[in-house]
Each structure stands twice: as C-alpha cells, then as structure tokens.
Amino acid sequence: MLKQVAEGVLIHQSEFLQSNAVVVHGRAGVLLIDPGITGDEMACLANDLRESGQPVVAGFSTHPHWDHLLWHAQLGEAPRYGTARCAADIRAFLSNPHWKDDVAQGLPPEVAGDVPLDLFGLITGLPAETARIPWDGPQVRIIEHQAHAPGHAALLIEERGVLVAGDMLSDVLIPMLDLDAANPIEDYLAALRLLEGVAGDVDVLVPGHGSVGGADQVHARIDQDRAYVHALRDGHDPSDPRVGPSAKPGWEWVSDVHNGQAQRLARRSECDGTPG
C-alpha cells in the first residue's frame, strides 16, 4: 500500500480527500507523519510496517485538525509530536469532556464510523523554536508558521529533498485560512514566503491532500496559492483551477469553501474597517 516518493520516504494516500500519510525510514524504525484517516487503512499500514521489520519510532502531526491527529493502537506507542502551539490547541480541545461527540458529529458521512478516536490527538508539543524532530533518522526540519491552523508545520527532510507541506501547496484544495487568527491573510502570505525560502532544496513536494509534485511544482504551487490569497484579499474572483468548473471531479465543493472564506473576510472588514 506504500508508494516510494524518494529514497527512504514513502506515502500512503487515503481515498478520503487524497490525504497523504508519510513514512520516513530511520535507523531503528520509521517516522510517521499524519498517519491516515480510517481504522482499516492505519491497521493495514501498521501491518505492512511490522512485516517489513520497521516499527513506528516517532509520529508527527502537522497541525491540530482532526484528519491529521489520528492514530491506531497497532501503530504502537511511539511518541507523537507536534509544535508547541499545535499541542496546546489540541490539549484545550481535549479538555472539553464532550470532545469525542464533537469530533464524531463533524466527521464526513463517508468515513464516520470508521475513524478510531481512542488515541486521537495525544500529541507531545516540541518546545517552541525546536528546529528538528528528535528521532534517529534523516534530519527533518520543522518549518512552523501561522497559516492554515495554529502551530501549522511543514517538514523538510533535507537529505531526501522532500517537503511535507501539511495543508498547503495542494493541487486540489485552495488555501484554507485560519479565519480565527488576527491577521489570516498576512499570516498566509508570510508562510508562503517561508516555504519559498526552502523551495530550492525541494525535489519532491507532498501536500497533506492531493498529488505529490516534483521540483517544477514547488514554485508553481506557491505562486498559485499566493495568487489565490491575493484574490481573496482584494475581493476578486480567483481565476484558480481548483475553484469553479475546472475543479477535479469530486472536488466541486471547494468552490463553497472559497465562497465561505470570501464572505467571512468581507464580514470581518465590515466589523473592524480594515481588510483581512
């Protein structure tokens, strides 16, 4: 079920939202980034890893949204990391005694009932400014930024030239802004600049959802995301292939996401008199 995208880096793509789980081979086992969605696929992944003698020795969640926080008992008890902000956000969420109901109610019908929640969100926050994931394997640089969610992190596996982008730089999903933040537009543009700063080191781009891209895709997707955010900021219609009739089959709903974001931003600027 795993597909190699670079030496020692493999992905599994879930049917749900083309969610990409990433496996990085280390010396004594693997690092597992954003493990997957359904119980079946995570159990299958655990099985494949066990059979190849590669236990999970560390986990990482790129950001505190449900589809990046799941885990399966068969994946074992390795430490699961996220940024300090990511861990604080999910800790606050889990302190609500009804959190399980809240997650379950929000699950899309096509996966509800097959998403295990027992080990949901059990993330250890890495101290702020931690540069690399602590584990015995290729160095994985943490590129934290405020964009899609609090404490969102992209990961650069430097020796392999792989950028794991979290929920940015997707070919199917438009930038989805953290509209609860004070400056969502500026934050997103700053995050894109940060990713642009490492783009020269990237041969393979793995978005949280969508297709893996090659080196030629890195700048193209950064530019595409930036153009979208500019259109959103300026209240223009984005001429973006992910929105409208050119969206891939099954992704037509992304237009609704766009309209929702545009409306919320318009309402914000009515309230405080400043754009974005």
Ligand SMILES: [Zn+2]
């Ligand atoms: Zn996601």
